[in-house]
Amino acid sequence: MSDRATPLGAETTVHERADDLDPTDCARELLAAVRTGDSPDPYLERLAQYDETALEPLRSDPALALAFWSNCYNAGTQLLLSRRPELYENQLRFFRFFGATALTVAGADLSLDAIEHGIVRGTRTKYGLGYLPQVLAGRFERRYSLSDPDPRVHFALNCGATSCPAIRVYDADRIDEQLDQATRAYLDATVDYDPDAGVVTVPKLFLWYRGDFGGGSGIRNLLREYGAIPGDASPRLRHRDWDWSLAPGKFAE
Template identity: 65%
Template sequence: MARSTEQATSSAPERDGSPTTLAQDLLVACRRGDSTERYRTALAKATDADLRQIREDRQTGLAFWLNCYNAGTQLLLEERPDLYESPLRFVRFFHAPAVTVGGTSLPLDRIENGLLRGGRSKYGLGYLPKINVTNFERRYRLDGCDPRIHFALNCGAESCPAIRAYEPDRVDEQLDLATRSYLDATVEYDADAGTVLVPRVFLWFRGDFGGGSGIRELLRSYDAIPDDATPKIRHNSWDWTRAAGKFVE
């Protein structure tokens, strides 16, 4: 069984060569500061047959693309930090090639919105479909959007959640843990004022969460607000300070 990021720091990864394992080990190599070339090359050479389980099994695809995104972020921050620091960050950094899978070069924007979010636009607060959809996205995108991915994806900013390596057979449990941990650290409920202060991802991707009622329901389910509370939602600012290497301890 694949090891978690926390478990994989004690020895060099020597495991099977499936794309799922390669993506996980690529992320571990990023954390350790090891060479990533072997994993990047193998992922780039993966065939459609190699990627079949990623395409056909949702849990496998979810874990795979989360690991690819987070590894891609770390690679870009290390190799092209100028893109992140640019005033044009949202064009230059998020649209720069991050990882190559099956011969297709993928920027972070495409992994997040075209694949993990099931083909939703990054504009329109999560309510609009993505217009420019590639054949690769049509073939490999997930069906629907699990909003918990927003507490697992790390784009290099200080306000982003910490990174862990996701495993297909544990991804649901791991996403629950990531969500609870992030909400515990960032949500501020004020019963007297009748308000709850939440991270800005709840605004940027409001539709992914099912609007205001969906956001409150999620907050209740993770004990961020009381079960009988219906507070007004306020959004915190986002700290874009570059923070590479933000892994779960």
């Protein structure tokens, strides 16, 4: 994050602008500020101040919800990496980093796990290969949980690791197109198909969240749809090791 001083008048203007934003626009502007190194605080404060009435459209419009929560997750990741890097570097990363409060929305302190697994993935545990529900999800997560999760969101969420997909700022009116773009770019960069061996090597997230993609057949269908394997191919799946080395600021060009 930038440490440069901001003139008082300019800071006031940013706060006033944040106050006029609806939640989806506020999340988008938050991630844009994180990318450019501007102060995220006005947008963080506004997200925390919304009441649940303001968030009501997220419960009925999947496009709004996907854009909002993807931008919140990616901004939250970058803010945690910037402000509390020791959590990621800790051996207990999976509890301390992913379980720490990343940002506050409508008064609810949310971790990355709460956003990803409690809301975006439809209240599914991060264990169990994508087949098991998350039985201990809180009221807030259950209220905003997506009823029909889009597996392409796995190619939109960035947790700070080198193997993660690039970060994009998502717009509700273009979310389907943007998720297609993110999916194609990630698969192009990470999938290797060996027709002679009848094997396709895919990122580890296809194992961790196998159920989200509809099992092996669903994964192969996705790979065919995005041209990662030929339309008539049905290769065995091999999973590439995940590189957890820290890679902050991995924004798409």
